[in-house]
Amino acid sequence: MAAQLRGRSAGVARQEDGIRPVHYLVLLSAVAIAYWAAARLSLNLALVHGQVTPIWPPTGIALVTFLTLGRRMWPAIAVAAFAVNLPLxxxxxxxxxxxxxxxxAPLVSRELLRRVDFRPQLDRMRDAIAIVVLGALVGMTVSATVGSAVLTLSGAVPMNSFAPTWAVWWAGDAMGVLLVAPLLLSFVPRPGLRPLGWRRSAELTALLAGIGVVTYFLFENQFRIEYLVLPLIAVAAWRFRLAGAAPAALIASVIAVWAAVNGVGPFASETLMxxxxxxxxxNVSLSLASFLLASFADARQQSEEISRLYRSASLAITAKTDAIDVAAHELGPPVEVLISYLAVLSDGKLGPPPPKWRAILNVMADKAWQVNRTMNELVEAARIEAKAQPANRAYMDLREAVRQAVERAAPRAEMSGAKIATALGPEPVPVDADARQVGRILDNLINNSLTYAARPPRLKLEAVMAGNRAVVHVTDNGVGMSQSDRDRVFQPFHRTKDPAFSSVPGAGLGLYTSRKxxxxxxxxxxxxxxELGVGSCFALDLPRATSKPIATRVAG
Incomplete structure (x- = not known):
């Protein structure tokens, strides 16, 4: 069996676009030299010299190359692999x-890993499983199949040796992926990961040294107790994540390979197979245990951090809501008193105001109402964020909600010359929803359509069933929206930058609260x-009612 038990495993990678030719050649040379040197070193660990290597580190180098530098590095792998295989x-x-x-092989593995959204940081359980199953076990079947077929067809190995040749080749390549690639990937920068510091670095060094010593003594005796090193590797994975799991597994594996090559310990009386x-x-037990545990520890840490951030955000939202409630409580009564007095002055109940005052009183009243409306919107938005305003859901017919919203908008529509049409079928459009909140949504949509118009507004409201969903479409012939407004239309406090509507009152919370x-x-x-200059169409989508309307009981 030839000693070329190699192959590359690929990862999901970002490619370096726009790299300069000189840098590209330097990278190609560095990768090719590293691949070739690792291959020559690995051949010294052959179980049968120059023929069978139980671990082929170049596959790990190729994996990390494709993960971090992309597919464009394939010439380096191809040239180095040819240089290694030529004399053999x-x-x-x-x-x-x-x-x-x-x-x-690594290119196939790379595409497989890309399909499962593999992350080179190996900080999720799914990434650890993906690199084992797709990167190593599946991807390396390509190099094993091609290499074994070439050796068999050329007569270098007998035809009946194809299966064992393939198995040994595949196992060596897969072990290179499992043991070398994670070690190199542990050096890939990870956002938010702080350096170990000298104390933890010293702790990790001592732990890795202990793993090496323990593994050596376990393989120096005839007892089958080599798996007793697993608890130490688990400690390395749990304490230091991938930075501890990868070198720990590699150290233990190298010592195991040394024992197999020299026929000591549990390998003393065993055949080649x-x-x-x-x-x-x-080796598989080491890699699976260490990387899965490291990924689990990472996932657990991320979950705890997300929970901590969620608690902090919840406390901040609650504090903001309380502050806004207090402010509204303190400001509400004075504003309402101000509005009442302005109304008395404007109505002439205390005598007709001077003509010059009337315009000023109207402006003051309008601004006071604007302050009151903005204050109410802020309170409502804050309570929604804090989930302090639950829906009081009950059976309702969306057709009736549309009719009532149109009736409420009728006075304003008449003043602006607007026409509001409805398309309501004979069949009910039943939903389980809070009637007040649905009404607020429709009011906001209609008011926006009446406000942002460059010509006499034309609105159409349609309520229909779409499968198990009930949908209300609100279509207008308004000014439409630009791309920037379209992307931010539901964000709080967002208002259009169109100077024609700069004087429109409001805090930019209407559509935000409506979506909530x-x-x-x-x-x-x-x-x-x-579409700019044509108009817009909003859709309110609610689940179909699962409850029944409450029937009126008639005594007979």
């Missing part, structure tokens, strides 16, 4: 085919379409 392969042509398989099975079972009302009623409010 059956012929230059056979070496070229084997190098091609060794280059294709028995050594391979024992060794690879040990829709969400607490298990629905959605979306902007379906908009």
């Amino acid at each position: 392969g059956p012929s230059p042509l056979g070496a070229a085919f084997i190098a091609g398989g060794n280059t294709l 028995e050594k391979m099975v024992t060794l690879q079972a040990f 009302f829709a969400e607490v009623n298990r629905g959605r409010l979306v902007l379906e379409r908009t």
Whole structure:
């Protein structure tokens, strides 16, 4: 069996776009030299010298290369693989085919990992499983199949040895991915990860040294107790995540390979195939235990951090809501008194005001109402954020909600010359929702359509059933929205920058609170379409009612 038990495993990677040719050549050379040097070193660990290597580190190097530098590095892998295989392969042509398989394997693995959204940081359980299953076990079948076929067809190994040749090749390549790639990936920068510091670095160094010593003594005796090193590797994975799990697994694996090569400890009386099975079972156990535990610890830490941030945000929102409630409580009565007195002065109940005062009183009254409305909107938005305003859901017919909203808007529509049409079918449009909140949503949508108009407004409200959802469409012929307004229309305090509407009162909370009302009623409010100068269409989507209307009982 030829000693080329290599292959690359690929990862999901970002590619360096726009890299300069000189830098590209330097990277190619560095990767090729690292691959070739690791291959030559690995050949010294052959169970049968120059033929069977139980672990092939170049696959790990290739994996990290594709993860961090992208597919453009394939020439470095191909050239280095050919240089390694040329003196060992059956012929230059056979070496070229084997190098091609060794280059294709990581590219296949890379695409497989991309499909599952693999992250090189290995900070999720799914990433650890993906690199084991897709990156190593599945991806390396390509290089093993190509290499074994070349050796068999060229006569370098007997035809009946294809299966064992393939198994050993595949196992060596897979072990290179499992043991070397995570070690190199542990050096990939991770956002928010702080350096270890000298105390923790010293602790990790001592722990890794202890793992090496313990593993050595476990493999120096005939007892099958080599797995007793797993608790120490688990400690490294739990305490230091990938930075501890990767080197710990590699150290233990290298010592195990040394024991297998020299036939000591549990490998003393085993055949070649028995050594391979024992060794690879040990290596797989190490990698699975260490990386899965490290990923679990990472996920647990992230979950705790998210919970902490959520608690902090909840406390901040509650504090903000309380502050706004206090402010509204203190400011509300004076503003209402001010509005009442301004109304008395404007109505002439205390005598007709001087003509010059009338315009001033109207402006003051308008601004006082604006302050009051903004204050109420702020309180409502804060209570929604704090989930202090739950929906009082009950059976209702959306057609009736639309009719009532149109009636409320009728005086303003008449003053502006607007026409509001409805399309309501004969069948009920039943939903379980808070009637007051649904009414507020429709009021906001209608008022916006009447406000942001460049010509006599034309509105159409339609209530229909769409499967198990009830939908109200509000369409207008208004000014429409730009792309920037479209992206931010539901954000709090967002208002259009159009100077024609700069004097429109409001805090920019209407659509924000409307969407929140829709969400607490298990629905959605979306902007379906908009076009500058043509108009917009909003859709309120609510789930179909599961309850029945309360029937009126008639005594007979």
